[in-house]
Amino acid sequence: MSDPAAELRVEIKGLMLDPSSNVPIVILRDVENQLFLPIWIGISEAQAIASRIEGIEPPRPMTHDLLRAIVGHLGGKVTKVVISDLKENTFFAALHLHQDGKEVVVDARPSDAIALALRTEAPIYVLQAVLDQAQAVDLAAKATDQDKLKKWLEEISPEELGKYTM
Numbered sequence: 001m002s003d004p005a006a007e008l009r010v011e012i013k014g015l016m017l018d019p020s021s022n023v024p025i026v027i028l029r030d031v032e033n034q035l036f037l038p039i040w041i042g043i044s045e046a047q048a049i050a051s052r053i054e055g056i057e058p059p060r061p062m063t064h065d066l067l068r069a070i071v072g073h074l075g076g077k078v079t080k081v082v083i084s085d086l087k088e089n090t091f092f093a094a095l096h097l098h099q100d101g102k103e104v105v106v107d108a109r110p111s112d113a114i115a116l117a118l119r120t121e122a123p124i125y126v127l128q129a130v131l132d133q134a135q136a137v138d139l140a141a142k143a144t145d146q147d148k149l150k151k152w153l154e155e156i157s158p159e160e161l162g163k164y165t166m
Contacts, residue, residue, distance in 0.1 A: 004129035007082060008032065015050055026114060028126060037126060037134055039091050045111030052118040064115040075099055078120040081113040086133045
């Protein structure tokens with residue numbers, strides 16, 4: 001039996017629009033077990049994540065760039081982001097910061113936490129308990145490449161996957 005408090009490292013596998021609602025979804029993948037976790041997010045956060053993935057540098061700092069600068073100017077560092085809970089179909093995250101020899105944990109929406117992690121190159125984790133509760137999808141047998149993953153995500157119903165929000 002797995003430890004529900006275990007932090008599993010994830011990577012961003014992609015962004016897509018929910019075909020039924022046109023709401024953006026960020027797809028996280030557990031690096032070791034090939035589990036996929038979709039999280040429905042807001043349009044602004046999806047744009048912030050996509051722009052960083054694509055290497056687009058805005059002419060002026062956007063919100064997550066500003067937050068990164070503030071943390072840095074105050075002598076802090078984002079050490080990791082953890083998708084830490086799932087309550088009533090809403091995911092929760094925690095920013096782990098290091099400042100003046102202390103660890104500070106700050107509550108955040110997963111989409112904002114992911115956008116900040118991308119800007120600070122901090123690792124992203126999901127608690128095992130969250131993966132279990134969300135019934136993360138094991139696509140190792142179902143999807144072996146990007147096209148199959150996209151096709152599967154387009155065809156699955158929200159009832160099969162579970163519709164979760166930020």
